[in-house]
Each structure stands twice: as C-alpha cells, then as structure tokens.
Amino acid sequence: xxxxxxxxxxxxxxxxxxxxxxxxxxxxxxxxxxxxxxxxxxxxxxxxxxxxxxxxxxxxxxxxxxxxxxxxxxxxxxxxxxxxxxxxxxxxxxxxxxxxxxxxxxxxxxxxxxxxxxxxxxxxxxxxxxxxxxxxxxxxxxxxxxxxxxxxxxxxxxxxxxxxxxxxxxxxxxxxxxxxxxxxxxxxxxxxxxxxxxxxxxxxxxxxxxxxxxxxxxxxxxxxxxxxxxxxxxxxxxxxxxxxxxxxxxxxxxxxxxxxxxxxxxxxxxxxxxxxxxxxxxxxxxxxxxxxxxxxxxxxxxxxxxxxxxxxxxxxxxxxxxxxxxxxxxxxxxxxxxxxxxxxxxxxxxxxxxxxxxxxxxxxxxxxxxxxxxxxxxxxxxxxxxxxxxxxxxxxxxxxxxxxxxxxxxxxxxxxxxxxxxxxxxxxxxxxxxxxxxxxxxxxxxxxxxxxxxxxxx
Amino acid sequence: xxxxxxxxxxxxxxxxxxxxxxxxxxxxxxxxxxxxxxxxxxxxxxxxxxxxxxxxxxxxxxxxxxxxxxxxxxxxxxxxxxxxxxxxxxxxxxxxxxxxxxxxxxxxxxxxxxxxxxxxxxxxxxxxxxxxxxxxxxxxxxxxxxxxxxxxxxxxxxxxxxxxxxxxxxxxxxxxxxxxxxxxxxxxxxxxxxxxxxxxxxxxxxxxxxxxxxxxxxxxxxxxxxxxxxxxxxxxxxxxxxxxxxxxxxxxxxxxxxxxxxxxxxxxxxxxxxxxxxxxxxxxxxxxxxxxxxxxxxxxxxxxxxxxxxxxxxxxxxxxxxxxxxxxxxxxxxxxxxxxxxxxxxxxxxxxxxxxxxxxxxxxxxxxxxxxxxxxxxxxxxxxxxxxxxxxxxxxxxxxxxxxxxxxxxxxxxxxxxxxxxxxxxxxxxxxxxxxxxxxxxxxxxxxxxxxxxxxxx
Numbered sequence: 001x002x003x004x005x006x007x008x009x010x011x012x013x014x015x016x017x018x019x020x021x022x023x024x025x026x027x028x029x030x031x032x033x034x035x036x037x038x039x040x041x042x043x044x045x046x047x048x049x050x051x052x053x054x055x056x057x058x059x060x061x062x063x064x065x066x067x068x069x070x071x072x073x074x075x076x077x078x079x080x081x082x083x084x085x086x087x088x089x090x091x092x093x094x095x096x097x098x099x100x101x102x103x104x105x106x107x108x109x110x111x112x113x114x115x116x117x118x119x120x121x122x123x124x125x126x127x128x129x130x131x132x133x134x135x136x137x138x139x140x141x142x143x144x145x146x147x148x149x150x151x152x153x154x155x156x157x158x159x160x161x162x163x164x165x166x167x168x169x170x171x172x173x174x175x176x177x178x179x180x181x182x183x184x185x186x187x188x189x190x191x192x193x194x195x196x197x198x199x200x201x202x203x204x205x206x207x208x209x210x211x212x213x214x215x216x217x218x219x220x221x222x223x224x225x226x227x228x229x230x231x232x233x234x235x236x237x238x239x240x241x242x243x244x245x246x247x248x249x250x251x252x253x254x255x256x257x258x259x260x261x262x263x264x265x266x267x268x269x270x271x272x273x274x275x276x277x278x279x280x281x282x283x284x285x286x287x288x289x290x291x292x293x294x295x296x297x298x299x300x301x302x303x304x305x306x307x308x309x310x311x312x313x314x315x316x317x318x319x320x321x322x323x324x325x326x327x328x329x330x331x332x333x334x335x336x337x338x339x340x341x342x343x344x345x346x347x348x349x350x351x352x353x354x355x356x357x358x359x360x361x362x363x364x365x366x367x368x369x370x371x372x373x374x375x376x377x378x379x380x381x382x383x384x385x386x387x388x389x390x391x392x393x394x395x396x397x398x399x400x401x402x403x404x405x406x407x408x409x410x411x412x413x414x415x416x417x418x419x420x421x422x423x424x425x426x427x428x429x430x431x432x433x434x435x436x437x438x439x440x441x442x443x444x445x446x447x448x449x450x451x452x453x454x455x456x457x458x
Numbered sequence: 459x460x461x462x463x464x465x466x467x468x469x470x471x472x473x474x475x476x477x478x479x480x481x482x483x484x485x486x487x488x489x490x491x492x493x494x495x496x497x498x499x500x501x502x503x504x505x506x507x508x509x510x511x512x513x514x515x516x517x518x519x520x521x522x523x524x525x526x527x528x529x530x531x532x533x534x535x536x537x538x539x540x541x542x543x544x545x546x547x548x549x550x551x552x553x554x555x556x557x558x559x560x561x562x563x564x565x566x567x568x569x570x571x572x573x574x575x576x577x578x579x580x581x582x583x584x585x586x587x588x589x590x591x592x593x594x595x596x597x598x599x600x601x602x603x604x605x606x607x608x609x610x611x612x613x614x615x616x617x618x619x620x621x622x623x624x625x626x627x628x629x630x631x632x633x634x635x636x637x638x639x640x641x642x643x644x645x646x647x648x649x650x651x652x653x654x655x656x657x658x659x660x661x662x663x664x665x666x667x668x669x670x671x672x673x674x675x676x677x678x679x680x681x682x683x684x685x686x687x688x689x690x691x692x693x694x695x696x697x698x699x700x701x702x703x704x705x706x707x708x709x710x711x712x713x714x715x716x717x718x719x720x721x722x723x724x725x726x727x728x729x730x731x732x733x734x735x736x737x738x739x740x741x742x743x744x745x746x747x748x749x750x751x752x753x754x755x756x757x758x759x760x761x762x763x764x765x766x767x768x769x770x771x772x773x774x775x776x777x778x779x780x781x782x783x784x785x786x787x788x789x790x791x792x793x794x795x796x797x798x799x800x801x802x803x804x805x806x807x808x809x810x811x812x813x814x815x816x817x818x819x820x821x822x823x824x825x826x827x828x829x830x831x832x833x834x835x836x837x838x839x840x841x842x843x844x845x846x847x848x849x850x851x852x853x854x855x856x857x858x859x860x861x862x863x864x865x866x867x868x869x870x871x872x873x874x875x876x877x878x879x880x881x882x883x884x885x886x887x888x889x890x891x892x893x894x895x896x897x898x899x900x901x902x903x904x905x906x907x908x909x910x911x912x913x914x915x916x
Contacts, residue, residue, distance in 0.1 A: 030663050034682050159648055168645050169627050169686075186644060187626050190617055205488050223711055224492050226704035228627075228686065245703050246684035252707070253681055256714050257798055263718075264794035264891070265787055272804040273795055274812065278819040285791050286824055289865075290831055292787050297835065299779035304846060307772050314769050321757035321782060321899050329723055329750050329892045333743050336722035337731055340715055346730040354732065361736040366744055373748055377755065388762060407747075433722070433891050434787045441779050 009042050016047055025054045033059055037066035045071075049078040061090030068275060069102040076107055085114040092166050093119070094139040094247065097126040126241070134218045135211035137251065138232045138241030143171040147181060147199035151192040158186070167244050170229040173202050180208060180231055180239040208233045211240060216255045220345060222248040259343060263336065263432035265292065288434065295438045299324075302442060306449045309456075315390030316452060319399045320445070326370060327406040327444040328437035334359055334414030335436045339428045342418060349423045355415050363411035367404035375400045398451045405451075406444040413439055467500050474505055483512045491517055495524035503529075507536040519548030526733060527560040534565055543572040550624050551577070552597040552705065555584040584699070592676045593669035595709065596690045596699030601629040605639060605657035609650040616644070625702050628687040631660050638666060638689055638697040666691045669698060674713045678803060680706040717801060721794065721890035723750065746892065753896045757782075760900060764907045767914075773848030774910060777857045778903070784828060785864040785902040786895035792817055792872030793894045797886045800876060807881045813873050821869035825862035833858045856909045863909075864902040871897055 008027075015024045028036060028051070036055070040048055040063070052075060055063060064072060064087055076084060088096065088111060096115070100108050100123055112120055122140045129135025143165050145154050154171065162168040171189070173182040182202035192201050208231045209218050221230060222245055230248075232241040258268040265288035269276060276284075303310070303320075310317055338355065341347045347355060378396040382388045414436050418428035466485075473482050486494060486509070494513070498506055498521070510533060513521060522530060522545055534542060546554065546569060554573070558566050558581055570578055580598045587593025601623050603612050612629065620626040629647070631640040640660035650659050666689045667676050679688060680703050688706075690699040716726040723746035727734060734742075761768070761778075768775055796813065799805045805813060836854040840846045872894050876886035 032663060032665060032683055034684075155648070162645065163649055168648070186648075187620065190613070190626070190644075191621055205490060207490060223707050225490055226492075226707075228703070245686070245707075249681050249684075249703075249707065249710070252710065253802070257802070260718065260721075260794060260798050264790050266791050266795065272802075273799045274805055274809065274816075278816060278823070281816070281820045282823045285788075285820070286827055289784060289787055289791075289824060289828055293780060293784045293828060293832065294835070296780040296783040297839075299783070300776040303776040303779065304773075307776070307847075310775060311769070311772050314765050315762075317768060317775055318758040318761040318765070320778065321761065321903070322751060322754040324779060324782070325754040325757070325895060325899060326747060326751045328895070329747055330743075332722050332891065333724050333747075336718060337724065340718050341731040344711070344715070344730075347732055351732065358732075358736060358739070362739045362743070365736070365740045366747060369744055370747055370751055374751065377752070381755075389765075433790065437786070438783060441783060445779070 009039060012039065012043065016043075016051070021054060024051070028055055029059065033062035034066045036063045041068065041071060045074060048075060053083075057086055058090055061087050065091065065095045065099075068271075069099075070275075072099065073103055073107060076103070076110070081110075081114060084110060088115050088119070092139050093122045093126060093141055094137060094166070097123050097136075100127065129211055132215050133211060134209045134213040134215060134232050134243060135241070137215050137218075137247050138211070138243050139166045140241045141165045142229075142231075142239075142242040143168050144239065145171050145173045145184070145198050147173055147175070147197070147202070149198045150194065151189050151196045151198065151201065152194040154184075154189055154198055158189075167229050167242070170227070170242075172231050172239055172242070173198055174239050178238045180206060180233055180237055182206065183231065185228075206231070208237075209243070210235070215251050216343075218243060219248040219251040219255065223252070224345075259339070259429045262427060262429035263339065265289070265432075265434040292434050292438055296441065299438070299441045299445060302445045302449070306445075306452075309449060309452060313390060313395070313452065313456060315388060315395055316398075316448070318388075320448070322374075323399070323402055323406060323444045323448055324437075324441045326403060327410045327440040328433070330363065330366065330407045331410035331414035331436040331440045332433035334363075334411040335418055335432050338415045338418045339432055342422055342428050347419075349419055352416070352419050355419065356412060359411045359415045360408065363408040366411070367407040370407060371400040371404040374403055394455055398448070398455050401451045401455075402444065402448040405447050406440070409443050409447070410436070410440045413443070466497060470497065470501065474501075474509070479512060482509070486513055487517065491520035492524045494521045499526065499529060503532060506533060511541075515544055516548055519545050523549065523553045523557075526729075527557075528733075530557065531561055531565060534561070534568070539568075539572060542568060546572050546577070547574070550597050551580045551584060551599055552595060552624070555581050555594070558585065587669055590673050591669060592667045592671040592673060592690050592701060593699070595673050595676075595705050596669070596701050597624045597705075598699045599623045600687075600689075600697075600700040601626050602697065603629050603631045603642070603656050605631055605633070605655070605660070607656045608652065609647050609654045609656065609659065610652040612642075612647055612656055616647075625687050625700070628685070628700075630689050630697055630700070631656055632697050636696045638664060638691055638695055640664065641689065643686075664689070666695075667701070668693070673709050674801075676701060677706040677709040677713065681710070682803075713801075717797070717887045720885060720887035721797065723747070723890075723892040750892050750896055754899065757896070757899045757903060760903045760907070764903075764910075767907060767910060771848060771853070771910065771914060773846065773853055774856075774906070776846075778906070780832075781857070781860055781864060781902045781906055782895075782899045784861060785868045785898040786891070788821065788824065788865045789868035789872035789894040789898040790891035792821075792869040793876055793890050796873045796876045797890055800880055800886050805877075807877055810874070810877050813877065814870060817869040817873045818866065821866040824869070825865040828865060829858035829862040832861055852913055856906070856913050859909045859913075860902065860906045863905050864898070867901050867905070868894070868898045871901070 040051060052060060100111060125140055126136065126138065141164055143158055143162060158168050169186045171184055172180060173184060175181050182204045184198060184202040188201055207225060211232055211234055229242045229244045231239055232243060234240050261268045267284040269284055375396055378391060378399065382391045417431040421431050422428045498509060510518060558569060573581065583598055584594065584596065599622055601616055601620060603615065616626050627644045629642055630638060631642060633639050640662045642656060642660040646659055665683060669690055669692055687700045687702045689697055690701060692698050719726045725742040727742055833854055836849060836857065840849045875889040879889050880886045
C-alpha cells in the first residue's frame with residue numbers, strides 16, 4: 001500500500017517546486033488523512049508548514065493526529081496562535097491528551113492556552129489516569145441519554161449534540177446521578193418506533209470497564225465481544241468516558257509488538273524501526289545481550305568442570321551445538337505457545353497441570369522421534385560414511401538419550417516458566433526463547449555429561 | 459475475565475442438576491453471547507442441546523457463532539430441521555459461510571437445505587473466493603443508497619432494510635450498474651438536513667479493497683484508517699460486499715498468532731492450545747525440530763574439522779556455548795524487529811540498504827560493549843579468580859574478537875534474510891530465531907576457529 005505514496009511523492013515534489021498550490025490542494029483533499037501523514041513524512045521538513053496550511057481545517061486536524069510526535073512538535077512551533085487553536089479545536093479529547101503527553105513543557109503550555117476551557121478540563125481529566133490504564137485511552141466525548149426519553153427525542157438529542165462526539169453509534173443511558181444504567185446502539189434507535197421509550201428498548205446487560213483497568217485487557221474485550229465502543233466507569237459506576245474500537249486496535253497492535261519485542265530480548269519502544277536512532281536501538285538491545293551473555297557463561301563453567309571428560313572423548317564436543325540448539329528450540333516452541341495463549345486468555349494459571357501433562361506427552365513423542373532420527377544419522381553418516389574418530393555406538397546412545405531427556409525437560413521448563421511469571425506478576429513474555437535457551441543449554445550439558453559418565457565411565 | 463465464568467459454572471451446574479430451567483434462562487439471557495459460549499464449553503457436552511434451547515432465538519444464534527466448530531457440529535446433529543432453520547435464519551452471511559466451510563459434507567447439506575434461497579445464494583457467493591482473501595471474509599449484507607436520494611429518504615431506507623444488515627453505520631452509494639461511487643456514515647446522514655442530497659454530502663474519496671486482496675492487508679487498513687467497515691469491489695469496481703471491523707480484529711489476532719508460531723518454529727493451527735490433541739501439537743512441532751536438528755549437525759561438522767585445534771586448546775571449548783548463544787540472540791533481535799516491521803508495513807524491501815547500514819552501526823556498538831565486558835570477565839573471573847587452565851590473554855582476545863565479529867554478522871544476517879524472504883514471496887516469519895540461530899551458530903564457530911588459528915597458531 002505504501003508504494004502508491006511513493007509514486008505520488010514525486011508528483012507532489014514537482015508541484016511544490018513549481019509552486020502549483022491550487023493543484024496540490026486539489027490532490028491532497030482527495031486523500032485520507034492517514035495517507036497524507038505518511039506522504040508528508042517523506043517530504044522535506046521545511047515544506048511541511050506550507051503544505052499543512054493547504055489542507056481544509058478538519059482534514060488538517062485529522063492528518064495532524066496521524067503524524068509522528070517529532071513532526072507534530074515542529075509544526076506546532078511554526079503555527080501562529082490562531083492556527084494552533086484551529087487544530088486543537090478539531091481534536092478529540094483522547095488525541096489531544098496524547099499530544100499533551102508527548103510534547104515538551106513549553107509546547108504543552110501553548111496548546112493548553114489555545115484550548116477552550118471545556119476542552120482543557122476534559123484533557124486534564126484524561127491525563128490524571130496512569131499510563132496504560134483504560135482512563136488514559138478513553139475519550140470523554142460520548143452521547144448520553146436518559147431512560148425516560150422516547151426514541152425520537154433521543155435521535156433529536158444525537159443530532160443536536162453528536163457532531164463533536166467520537167462515536168454516536170453506541171449511546172449510553174445514565175440516571176440523574178450519572179450512574180450507567182444501560183446502552184443502546186444507534187441501529188436499535190433508528191429501527192425503533194418513534195415513541196418507544198429508551199428504558200424499554202435499551203440493553204441493560206452492561207459490560208463496562210473501570211478507569212483503572214489495564215488497557216490490554218480492555219482491548220481484548222473488543223475482540224471477544226465485537227463491540228464498537230465500551231463504557232468506562234469510576235468506582236461508583238458513574239460513566240466517565242468511552243473507548244472506541246479504533247483505539248482498541250491501536251492498543252492491540254502496540255501491545256503485540258511489545259510482546260514480540262520482549263520475547264526476542266528487546267526493550268520495547270513505541271517508535272517505528274526506521275525512526276529510531278542507532279543509539280536508541282542499541283540501548284534497547286544491549287542490556288538483554290549482556291544479561292544473557294553473563295548467564296551463558298555458566299554453561300561455559302559446566303563445560304570447564306567436565307574438561308577432562310571432553311579431553312578423553314573429543315568426539316562428544318561435536319554434538320554439543322546440536323544438543324543445545326534442539327533443546328533451545330523445543331523449549332521455545334513450548335514457551336512461545338504458552339505466552340501467546342496466556343495473552344489471548346486461552347489458558348490461565350489454574351490450567352498449569354493440564355498444560356504440563358500435555359507438554360510431557362508431546363515432548364515424549366518429540367524426543368523419541370528426534371532421538372531415533374539422530375541415532376540413524378550418527379550410525380549412517382558419522383560412523384559408516386565419515387568414519388569419525390571416537391564415535392561409537394555407545395557415544396550415539398549417550399547423544400540420543402541426552403536428546404530425549406533434554407527435549408522433555410526443555411518443554412516442561414518452557415511451559416512452566418511463563419505461567420509462573422504471570423502468577424508472580426511478571427510479564428510472561430520475558431520467559432521466551434532467549435531466556436529459555438540459556439536455561440536449557442545448561443540443562444542439556446548437565447544431562448549430557450551425566451549420561452556420558454554413566455555409559456562411558458568418564 | 460474468564461474467572462467469572464468459572465464461578466458461575468458451579469451455579470449453572472447446580473441449577474441443571476435440580477432442573478431449574480426457568481432460573482437458568484433468567485441467568486443466561488443477562489449474559490453476552492461470547493460469555494455464554496465460553497460457559498457452555500466448560501459444561502458437560504450432553505447438557506448443551508438442552509441449555510441451548512433455553513436461549514431466545516437471537517441470542518441462540520449469536521452464541522452459536524462464538525462456539526468452537528466441534529461443539530457446533532454436535533449441536534447441529536441434535537437439532538430438528540425447524541431448530542436448525544431458526545439458527546441459520548439469524549446468522550449473518552459471513553458467519554454462515556464460515557460454518558459451512560468447517561462442517562462435514564452431510565451437515566453442510568442439511569444447513570443449505572434449511573437456508574432460504576436468498577441466503578443460500580449469498581453463502582455460495584462468499585464461498586467461491588479463495589481462503590484468506592477479502593472475498594472470503596466479507597458479508598454481502600450491507601446498506602446501499604443511490605446518489606439522488608435525500609438524507610430523509612436514505613434514513614427511511616435504512617430503517618426499512620437495516621435490520622438484517624451487519625452494519626448500518628457506513629452506507630455505500632452505488633450507481634444503477636452497482637458501481638461504487640461514494641460512501642456516507644450514518645453519523646453524517648443523521649446530522650445532515652432532511653433534504654440534503656446523498657450525492658452532495660457523501661464522501662467520494664473511496665478506499666476499497668478487491669475481492670482477491672489478502673485478508674491480512676485488508677485488516678491492516680482498518681488499523682491505518684480507523685474505519686468501521688470497508689467496501690469490497692470486483693474487477694469492475696462493482697460493490698459485492700463489506701468487511702466490518704470486528705472481522706478485521708479477528709483476522710489480526712489470527713494472523714499475529716500465526717506469525718508468532720512460525721517465528722518459534724511451529725506449524726500454525728487455528729485451534730486454541732487446550733483444544734488441540736497431543737498428536738496435533740506434536741505434528742505442528744516435530745518437522746521444524748527435525749529440520750533444525752539436521753541443520754545443527756553442520757555445526758557439529760565444523761567442530762569435528764577443528765578437533766585437533768580443540769584438543770590442543772581445551773579451554774576454547776568452554777566459550778563455545780556463550781559465543782553461540784550471544785550470536786543467536788543478537789541475530790534474533792534483528793530478525794524479529796524486521797519481521798514485525800515488515801508485517802506492520804513500517805519497512806519494505808526498498809529500505810534494505812538503510813536497514814543493513816543501521817544494523818551494522820548498532821551491531822558495531824553492541825559488539826564493542828559485549829567484547830569489552832567479556833574481556834573483563836575473562837580476566838577477572840577465569841584468570842585471576844578461577845585460574846582456569848589454558849585461559850591466557852591471547853585466548854581472551856580470540857574470544858572477544860570472535861564475539862565482536864559474530865554480533866555484526868548475526869545482525870546483518872538477521873535483518874537481511876526476512877527482507878529477502880518477503881521479496882522472494884516467502885513468509886518472512888520463517889526467518890526468525892530458530893533459523894537464524896542455526897546459521898549464526900555455524901558462522902560463529904567458523905569465525906572462532908579462524909581467529910584461534912591466526913592468533914594461537916593452531
């Protein structure tokens with residue numbers, strides 16, 4: 001999809017060069033704000049204020065929301081107060097709050113000065129909730145109805161107040177003390193008789209979230225229930241905001257990327273790869289590499305302590321990488337499956353024994369097949385074909401027994417650690433491949449040298 | 459969230475035991491269909507047909523859609539023709555098509571016999587598109603308007619025909635030959651003046667997808683544009699269906715799980731972990747383990763070919779696991795970052811040189827820090843503290859030089875392979891940790907033995 005943007009980029013550059021502003025405007029107004037934002041980021045920075053001023057008011061604000069924060073800051077610094085006010089007036093509260101959170105203090109001051117008092121109050125309302133909470137991603141612009149209204153009155157109210165609301169498709173019904181008592185979709189209102197009472201046609205099976213709920217759990221509820229919006233209530237069940245499905249999708253994308261990064265041993269960042277500086281990429285990766293390098297030296301110590309055994313049977317060394325890799329892969333298969341299932345809510349801590357029992361059976365059959373395949377390979381390739389020195393049937397047996405036991409241990413460790421981590425309040429994603437690999441490496445070597453000393457009398 | 463379901467489960471079981479059907483019904487109708495489906499799957503299978511019959515028609519159909527296909531099949535086999543018809547009549551076309559795709563032939567025959575002719579035609583329409591295409595996940599139940607209607611007429615039409623439509627919040631405007639000419643949100647219609655013409659207030663900056671587009675690309679468009687629905691057109695730009703945001707969210711969840719599984723060396727499955735048999739989990743994991751085990755034996759061969767060097771300098775062996783693990787971790791950090799960026803559309807093949815140049819710089823600084831930390835560790839711990847035999851300054855130098863060069867190679871390989879894979883039409887996710895680890899293992903050993911023979915005269 002991005003390819004189209006790049007072809008267009010040349011046309012836009014040429015038009016800019018020739019100062020064909022009317023033509024530029026004609027092109028830009030046919031485009032979706034998300035595409036305009038991507039296009040702008042490919043163009044030279046100094047042209048942006050000029051291009052931005054070509055956009056009609058509403059499109060300008062929508063494009064602004066889609067831009068990276070460094071571009072937003074640059075634009076704001078170039079805005080006159082009147083221009084800034086125009087953009088801020090068009091923003092939804094949740095977007096305005098995001099903006100305020102990401103700008104430096106002096107820019108924030110200018111933004112809040114331009115926002116009208118009502119908007120300022122709503123922005124501050126959203127800002128008081130902790131990061132990653134439902135409160136921090138909600139908007140306070142929603143349609144609320146009263147139980148005693150008729151469908152006709154309700155639709156009239158929506159027509160009167162709906163223009164600034166983030167969604168009018170789900171309306172919330174509140175009592176006089178602002179307590180949430182029901183909801184009704186615009187679809188039901190439109191399809192109802194004019195004089196039906198809201199309280200008779202509204203849905204009272206309310207599913208709502210608390211301001212303090214984790215944004216990831218909230219986003220999962222959208223996937224589960226197929227909602228367009230979810231109401232956010234305070235401790236007394238009073239309606240304070242709503243979260244819409246588009247924000248939930250952003251949360252899901254962000255949290256999934258975070259999970260995947262943590263699973264690969266990377267400190268998550270919310271910037272796209274190409275926007276990150278070399279230093280910040282380095283900073284997100286080096287702590288994990290150092291930590292895992294230090295843990296891996298324990299594996300080295302195990303080898304050192306069996307140095308004499310290895311010197312006596314040099315052939316054993318050649319199988320170490322295969323044993324470590326296969327163990328690591330078996331373990332990460334289990335851990336990644338469990339981490340994903342936990343984050344989708346498919347399994348929870350109380351399933352731990354079912355999971356372990358399942359993994360034991362799976363790993364038993366995996367271990368048998370891998371050990372058998374490996375035995376055949378050692379006999380055919382190493383012994384009959386290559387005549388590798390020191391590779392005997394007993395060595396083959398040691399390798400295959402190690403393989404079988406390692407695979408079982410790796411899968412049990414791989415499935416158990418993420419579940420324990422979650423139970424203890426840590427992110428299970430930390431217990432993915434790099435971590436499991438380091439543990440399983442040490443395990444596999446210990447098992448290897450145990451079988452070797454048992455069967456080869458080392 | 460699931461915990462609530464389990465507490466309720468005991469109550470429901472007790473009520474079932476005591477045949478309190480009226481009470482059961484009272485409880486069930488307060489619940490969201492998604493929750494009812496989860497609850498039912500925890501209860502004994504033989505009770506399901508009875509419980510299912512307690513649900514009101516619409517809730518029954520919605521619950522049915524949320525169930526796993528094995529439970530659906532069991533229920534259908536127990537339904538009378540009249541009951542089956544009731545459920546099928548309430549289904550949306552896309553859900554009905556999914557159902558038909560997953561049921562065995564004789565059940566499909568019964569379903570299609572109960573569907574009315576209109577529905578049967580629409581199901582067949584959706585079924586003719588390839589799996590994972592936009593056509594296969596669309597629904598043909600949408601609201602279409604004509605350009606010449608007034609806002610009032612449009613709303614009347616929606617009230618008349620909207621009840622069976624999957625969404626009425628985005629309406630599509632088509633010419634007489636069914637060509638898509640614009641769209642209008644219900645919000646705009648409601649807020650417009652009664653006599654505004656649809657063609658004057660509709661949005662003509664159309665973003666649509668083709669029936670043959672990949673479902674993953676389509677789902678990404680929802681994240682990008684914040685749409686509630688997207689129109690699906692055929693080759694002649696005629697409107698044939700729509701895709702709604704809830705289906706897009708399901709696709710994103712499914713495709714992300716698939717990516718994560720492939721990245722961990724698992725053949726993807728669409729069943730949740732606890733529903734999969736031991737045999738099918740085994741089957742999804744063993745091919746990758748076997749493949750990677752065979753590739754890892756090449757690493758063994760490299761060691762074998764340097765057996766004499768290792769026998770002369772046994773101390774070198776102890777550092778092999780650390781070098782392999784650190785290389786593997788560095789490589790997977792790069793590959794996983796690139797795979798995720800590719801799937802989010804943040805980078806594409808034309809960025810390959812920027813990406814490689816970035817990774818070279820990042821890995822250079824990572825390599826320096828890791829090598830320095832390791833040098834200090836070897837001198838302090840191995841030499842001064844443990845007096846490990848054979849560990850000299852030259853050995854430390856060999857290990858650290860290897861580490862530096864390995865990290866750079868690992869990151870370059872890690873970022874290049876996923877991009878090449880995508881260019882060649884493969885899934886970049888295949889090029890994640892397990893695959894990269896195997897390649898980097900061999901690389902790191904080759905580098906290790908090269909430095910060793912240079913500096914230690916082996």
